[in-house]
Structures are given as structure tokens and as C-alpha cells.
Amino acid sequence: MFRFSSVRALGLVGLVGLGGTAIFVTRAQGVGTSPSLPLTTTLADFFQPGTQENTLQASLVDALNCANCHGHYNEQIEPFDNWVGSMMAQATRDPVFHAALAIANQDASFAGELCLRCHTPGGWLRGQSVPTDGSGLDVVQGDYDGVNCHFCHRMVDPVYDANSNPIEDQAILSALNPALLSEPDTGQYVVDPEDRRRGPFDLGSGFFWHDWRQSGFHQESLLCGTCHDVSNPVFTRQADGSYALNALNTAHPTHEKRDKFPVERTFSEWSQSQFAREAIDMGGLFGGNKSAVATCQDCHMPDTDGTACAPGFGGAFRDDLPLHQFNGGNTWVLRAVDSLYPDWETNLTPSIIDSSIQRAHQMLESAAELSAWIRGGEVVVRVENNTGHKLPTGYPEGRRMWINVQVFGGAGMLLQEYGHYDRTSALLTTGDTTVFESILGLDAAMAATTGLAAGMSFHFVLNNEILKDNRIPPRGFTWAAFAAVQAAPVGESFKEEQFWHDSSFALPPGARRVEVRLFYQTTSKEYIEFLRDNNTTNAAGQTAYDQWVLHGKSAPAEMASAVVLRSVPLCPLPIVYGSAGVTSGGSKLQLAAVGLPVVSAANFKLRISGGPPGARGIIMQGSEPASTPLLGGTRLVGGSTTRLVSVHLSPSGETQVSVPLFASQIGAEIYYQAWARDPGLASGVVLSNGLHGDICP
Template identity: 50%
Template structure:
């Protein structure tokens, strides 16, 4: 009985807090939170001096080698346009609309110079200058101090801060920024520049990236039952431990709990540039190269120069930025950044395809392997998703099966039976019900795009990285939700059955920056300004966030029956087989025929095109190299006019 009374009392207290937490004025609905509700330790406004425009840094760090120079590559990154981003601006409006002053937390990381110089209020960003809208500036990053450092050079500034302002962990925008406007901190201990420099190991660590890539909502704290409940308003959170607050993004923590977070790292020939192994965030997102860091003659040529491209997977929003800020931004740099982002996406996963004949068709297994140091995909969850598209065609090239169909004309994804990798947040029943007591009827329990009010992880089936364990990921609030992965998993397999009339199977792994549902939410829920409509118009004008093809594979069911056309099969001779370095193909045709010849692995992955619609005559012979292929069995698929046959090739 006492336990029941205690539970009832706690519910009444929660109801009282929430009732006092919600109000409505005019057409704008919001929780009457204050700036104090979003306070986080670290340097505070007007404590860190002033910040130069990145154009000033370009005087020495640009205009000499676009392939390696910091300025040009930075100008093509989303970091340099984090306050030009129309999607972020539309999201910022909704956040402020849902919880008053919540935009301060967003601005804190999207334009730290504007925040530190005291222009984050009003929290809609209306007080920001053109300099602030450059986003995460060079000067900000190179004034950063390791907040947990014990080095005397860092403590000289850290000890000037009030004790309650000194962070005890990395993340949540809890940055410490030196008030010295002249000295630049960086990863080299031999820098010789026209300005004072200070060696900082923090600038080559993943902990620097954690600053804004491990995000929690300080308006919610973890309750004893594991749920996240709203704090009393008008005061900071009772704890600044990010793992005690509601998790919004855990990219750094995902890396921290991965096998990449080791001294040796993971071998990679696609990320890291001149490095053989990748370990830190910087290794992949600022790959090493050879070159000079500035345009001065005395500057050394380094073999470990980090390219300041800061590349992620966003290929869509840069198109909107070029349009909205035409003449203000460097369009060529942005285009180069889009190409880099496409490269990142195309190498972030490996796709394996296994097809076997079944009673009523073919069983298809699609394996997606995560080749990154965090979940795939990772980052801010709203509208960001990756999915598998499977298409099956008959011999006449008619589509007979599809999963994961996407309509580019409407921007709609058919989600019925589609494997979608994503994270979805939402509202609990009690928070949604009490929020609606203000009469708006806006809030619904379950999945929600109301970022500032979400207090539940509804779904998270994103593929974990190498080194994953359930206990470690649960400890950092990054465990799978509504899905399961065994310890050690860094891939996922999805099974399909396609009809027996299937001749060709195409599989694509697709990535989308922003879903139609999210874009329409930002438009339809906005009762404050026109930013949601402006975003929607840009979305329409630039392809509705057309999905990027990360990986694709093709399989011909004729490979399961190599003798499907004995006449044609006998007209093609393959030798030597097994082969070591070279394979000869002899065509015994009576007349010229157009040939297409492709090389596949036994699991249906196309490796290369050997002949592409070339006409061969009687007794013609072609030769191709196999020395670069590992030993094993391969499939050579021949298409002669409308007929197809396959031959097995063995490499010693």
C-alpha cells in the first residue's frame, strides 16, 4: 500500500511539473523553458574573446593548392555552412516553438562564435551576423582547449573559469575556448607561422569531435525506471553527465565503444589518405595527405597534413545552400564537397548478395557490412535513413518483384516490407498527454519529429561498427531499440524471396539525407515564420533529397544453371582454366555477334566489365588479365544478342 501511495505521489508531482511546464500564447505553442534549462558547462558568452572570419584565415591558408589547402576544402564542407543550412534553420524554428529558448543549445554548436560573442539570443538566430553564419569557423576550432587537460598550457586558461563552468566530460557543446585571440592551437609541435602557435594533442583526437557529436537534451533527465522525465523549469539540469540526459546523437560514443578506438585501429585502403590504418574520427573525416598547410615559402611539406574537408554524407543540403546563398558561398568548393561526400557514402558499406534456387523462386540474402567507425548511418536522426532496394526482372526485362521502391517524382518511399536503417525518436504517453493540456492537440505519443520535446527512442536498428557489444553500447545510451544484434556484429542480413520467373536481380543500398515526411513536418508544423515553406520549396527545386546509391550488386539466375544454352555454350571456349595470370576466350561463331562479357564473384557481385557490346567474328580471341584477382572461383557471364550463358573460371 505504501509503495502504491509513493508511486501515486510521484505521478502527481510529475503532473504538476508538466502542467506548469506547458503554456500557449496566440498561435505559438511552447513549453516555457528558460535559458537556464539549457545551460551547459564550458566557456560562456563573452568569456572567449572575439573571432575572425574564415576569409581572413584564407589569406595564408588558401589560393595555392586546392587539393590540400585548408581554406578551399573547408569552404566545401557542411561545417562551414552549418548556419547557412536551410534544413537546420527550419528545425530551429520548431525547436524554439516547442520549448522556449531551446534554440540556444542548437546555436551553441552550429555557430559557436556567435554564441560565445553573445548573439545566441534571440534563440531564433535573428541577432547573428554574416560572420556568425560562416558556421564552425577556423578561429573557433583553433582556440579550443581540451577541457579535461592536465597540461600546464591548457590549465593556464581552464583555471580562470569558475569551477562550475569546467566540464568533466567531452560532448554536448561543453567546449572550452581560450580568450587569447592571437594564438592558434594545432596538432604540430614544429609550426612556424606569422601568428603565435601552441601545440595541442587535443586537435588530433576524437575527443575534439565529441564536443558537438555527442548530444543530449538537458531538459530531460534519467529517472530510476530508466525513462527520461522533464526537469523542473528555470534551472539547469541536476546533472551535466550526458549519459544521464536524453540522448539525441551518440556518434562519438559509438566510435568510443568500437574496435576503431584502439592504438592500431582498423586497416583501410579507402579512408585515411596516406594512413594504412584508421583509428580516430579525424583519420577518416580529415584524411592525411602530403602538402603544405599554408602558402608561405618557409612552410614545410608534411606527409601527415590533415585535409580540412570534414566530409560526411550530406550531398543534398549543399545544393540548397548554393541556391539560397548564391554569390555568397563558393559554389565550386561546395560541388567538390558533394563529390567527397558521395565517395564517403560509396565506401561506407560493403554489399554481399547470395542467391539460391528455391521451390517457388529464388531465395535472396542481402548482407550490408558497416565499414565505418560508428553506426551506419549515424548522427542526428531526423529524416536521415538508409534502405535496401531489391528489384527482380524476367528475361524480357519486366519488373516482377520490388522491395524498397522509391518514387523520385513524389519523394515517397514504399515502406511496406522495406528494410530501413534509421533512428526514430518520440514522446512518451505521459509527456504527450500533458503537453496537449494546453489545448493545441499537436502532440501524439510515439514517433515524433518534435526534437526539443522527444524523450523516447522509438527505433534504432542502425548497423553497429566493429567491436560492438550490447553492454558497452547500452552504457552509452546507444543500444539497438526494436531490433537486436549479437555481440561482435557489424553487419546485417535481410532475406527475400523473388518469383521463379526471375532472370536478373538488382540490389541497391540507398541513403537519404532528409525524408519527405520530415520536410513536410517542418513546413506544416511551423506557425512562427516562413522557414519551413522556404525549405520545402528548395526541396522541391532540388530533387526532393534524391537518394544516393551507396552500393549495388547484380545477379543473373542463369549463373545457377550454367548449361542453359548448350549450343552457345559450346561456341565459347575458355583457356587456360584454371588460370594464373591470363585467360583467353575463343569465340567459334559462324557470323559476327555483339558480345557483352562481365566478371562476377560467386555471390553475384559484378567485379568488372571485360567486353561491352563489342562485335566479334568467327575464331576471334580476346585476352584479359587475372593476376590481380585472389585465388578462387569466378563466374564469366556472356550475353550474345538476347541469349546468356555463364562459365566458371578458376584462379589459382
């Protein structure tokens, strides 16, 4: 089977088509889709601070070196086989990446430099990022290892902390020129120049297999943010919030990600979420052995029982062994990689592939809660985000999540469908449903510069405007915080602390049953056809398209479903939101619902627990949520607020009160919060979490 490396000496790019046919075309870097393209950018425009090329004293080794001890002993828990089945391992072989890389280089000269830093850090550090189409990468040297073991385990915390970082890091950081910022992005990584392998655990003084250092950084989300916040450095943010093209052949003036155009903000979304402030018990959805999760690693590297190395090497048995799975929502590209590359290179097996894709489906199913109920002549569909970032998140182009609603009448006859997806044509009907996505594009200035049309665009390296972003925020969302990290919603009015979204669909006459489903798709038809049809450089777009077709056209993954019968009234469960305040005794003041807020049932109650023993307090009621600092906690009710009731907690810090509901409130959303006196706190008061309820008939 032909490879890029097999034809590199000829100055050609080869990609394998369907049926094993090798397609060769002359490499023509910089050819664009407009006479004004490519932009005459240079490597200087894409320069990033951090460790630079060809500066390591000890080269990175390929992953097979690590597999000698950390692989081939238990596919379920070992680091190597789990990593092999991840898109981290296959990041350099991803055909969609190569198709996007070709377009990027067509649109702006040397733009591939921006992409290769994170998709092949080993190759980039070896100085193989030029030519920026990836043709200089060498499989023998491990450049196709993607984001491999040796790279991650030599990463250095950009913010030195003597209590959690190796002492050598201070000198490594001091030697950087320019100095690194405290929140690196877009591959601004720092790598130990020596082969000192880092991880979160103390391996003991008797460990001799390789040089090691204990590093708290490897359990921090900041490590992941190095490549999971992506910014385009050819643009600089203006005072009015727009993004203007820099003078070309010039590095970005600040290298600060908030000053560059935001392509991805997964880490920043997490950083402003409730998960970044406290670990949250998600009921076992994520985390493996951990009951409460907070960091990226907690969810994407869940803890299990086992050893990190093969028997005979003396590895300690742990109950907090991080699984190196790194699963997200990609459900098809791994099969494409397996089709295009030989097993000896990818180390993939059918078992590894199937297990990884199954985990991706599990992650998607855990990511959202779906509920539906009938209100008047419509069905209301609620999607709750269970993740620590937007849902969906990451690279915006081609990724989408949507609601499908099917309404049935007598004898099971389909009366109406919203959000229909045709699995043969791969076309989604978007105009009658909610599609959660981020859409980028070009403003008028960039349209004039490039000769392309203003508005929506898949030319990611040229895009400088966010046209739509209705993806669902995570717990803890506030407008001010998300705007500060360039992650505010666009075209959607989420309320403070809201991590759910409601959509309404009209019911036709005769409706008896409604089936609702939530779908996610990694790669849309529109995006994959763009990559195919706009590639004038090589066969990468056609190859990606052919693989997309071969492996099911990125078949939508069902994340959740619900069934509603018109004859059975339903009321949505109240939603707990916001952080509960901590009492002087160390417990959290919790507010929870007992029963449902149904007017006709007259049995809705609120329960307070974890409060100061015998304390007096109140329950506040508001028409809107809020997220305002108050008395050492957070006020979580706003709008039109009233004191609902005064309470007196029991000696165990608990109480339960009935909530009167009225017909005039039907259809309203009401927000509740408990406040209790606590003389042991400086503020004298502790505030509970918030509770959201929809008042039903």
C-alpha cells in the same frame, strides 16, 4: 538579396523564397502546434558548462582572416577552400537547420539556445544567441561562419594532459565554474580566452605569424564529440531507463550526458567501437595517406601531401597534412546554401560545391559493403558497416538508408520490386524492405504534457523516447558497451561484435536475375513536409522545402550495388571480426579464410599467421559470436562451442588446416577463433580475431 541581418533592426525574420522573392513575417517566438505549447522553458533549462558567453579576452576572428595565409593557393589541399565546401562552414546557413530551429523554439521557449551553441559557436560566444531564433546573428561579425577555423583552433582539451596539452590549459580549466566533465557534449566546449592558435604540429621557435601552441587534442576524436554527441538537458534519465521532464527554469542536475536524453551519439558509438581501441587497415577506403584509421579526423580529415599555407609563408611540406574537408553524407544542402546566400558571404564556387558533393558520394560509397546470394526461395542481402560509428549516424530526423531489390524474369521483365522509391513524389515504399533509421518520439507522459500524440515525432526538443534504432553498429559492437552510452539498438537483434545486417526477400516464380542496391537519403519527404507544415513562426520551413524541391528532393545516393543470377550459386565471403591478440613478439595472431565454406566444394580452409614460432594451439568453433575477456584477450566464439582441431604452428608462426563441412550445416552460421600458447605472455595464451562463415550447399 535579403538576409536575416538586413531586417534584424525591424524585428522581423526574412527568408528568401524561390525566384528571389523575399518573404517577411513577424517573429512570434514560442507559438506551438498545441495549446499546451510552448513549454515554458528558459535559458536556465539549456545551460551548459564550459566557456560562457562574452568571456573571451580576444574575440574570435572570421575565416577570411585565416584565408590570407591558408587559402587561395591550391583548392585541392588548402585548408580554407576545403573548409568552405563543408557543412561545418555552412552550418549557420543551412536552411534545414533554420527550419528545425523555428520548430524547436515553438515547442519549448528558448530551445534554440541548444542548437546555436554548435551551429554558430562564434555568435554564441559573442552573446548573440538571444533571441534564440538566430535573428541576433551578424554576418559582418562572422556569426554565419558556422564552425570556423579560429573556433576549432582555440579549443582546449577538457582533460588536461601535461604531455600533450599547452601549459596554459591547466589554469583555463581550473577557472571554469561549474567544472567541465571529462566527456563534453552538446557544445560544452572550452575556448582559450586568448588568441593562442592550436594544432597538432610543432611550428618551430621561428614561427611568428601568430601565437601558437601545439595540441594533441586536435588529433583526438574527443574534440569532435563536443558537438557530435547531442543530448537534451530538459530531461533526466530515470532508474527504469525512461526520461522525465525536469522542473522548468532549472539547469540539468548533473550536466552528464548519460543522464540526459540522447538525440545523437556519433562520438559515443565510435568510443565503443574497435576503431577507438586500435587503428584498422580499411584497404584505402579512408585516411588518405594513412593505411590504418582510428579517429574521426583520420576519416573525415584524410592526410595528404602539401603545405598548410600559401607559398612564401614558409610552411613545411608534409605527408600528413590533414585535409579540412569534413565530408559526411550530405549531398544537397550545399547547393541550397549557394542558392540562398551571395557568393561573397559563403565563399562558395561551382568547383568547391561540385568537389564537396563528389566527396560526399565517395564517403557514402566507402561506408558500406553490399553482398547478396540466393538461399532456397529467397535472396539474402548483407550490408556491412565500414565506418567507425552506426550506419547511418548523426541527427536522426529525416535521415535513412534502405535496400532496394528488383527481381527480373525472362526478357528482362521486372517481376517484383522491394523498397521502391518514386523520384517524382519522393515517396519510399517502406513496408516490404529494410529501412535503417532511428525514430524518436514522445512517451505517454510527454504526450500528456504537450498535448501531442504519443509515439513517433519530429519534435526533437520534446522527444524523450527511442522507438526504433536498427542502424548497423560498427566493428567492436557489444550490447553492454552500447547500452552504457545510450546507443543500444532498438527493435533489432544484432549479435555481439556484429557490424553487418542480413535481410531476406522472397523470389517470385520465374526469377532469373536480382539487382540489389543500397540507398541513403539526407532529408526525407516526411521530414521536410513536417518542417514546412508545422511552422507557425516564420517562412523557414517553406524556404527549406522549396530548396529541397529545387535541388532534387534530396535525391537518394546509391551507396553500393550487387547482381545475382539464379543460375549461378553464390556463397558470401567469410567476415573477419573482433581484435586479434598481440603475441609476446609483437605480432598479431590472425585467423583468415582460404576459399569459401561450400559443402559440395570441400575445400574450405583456415589459415593462422602471426603466431608464436612453433607454438601449439587450437581452433575453436561456435554457433554464436561472443565478446568476453579471457586470458588477456577476448573470447570471440560462443553458443555451442567445440574444439575444431589442434594445430602446430610453423617456425614462422603459420599453419593452414582444412575444415570439414557437412550437409546438416547448410544454412548455419559458424564462428571460428584460434588460440595459441605463448609462454612470453603473462596469460600464457594469445587469442586471434574471430571469423564468421555462412555454410553454403
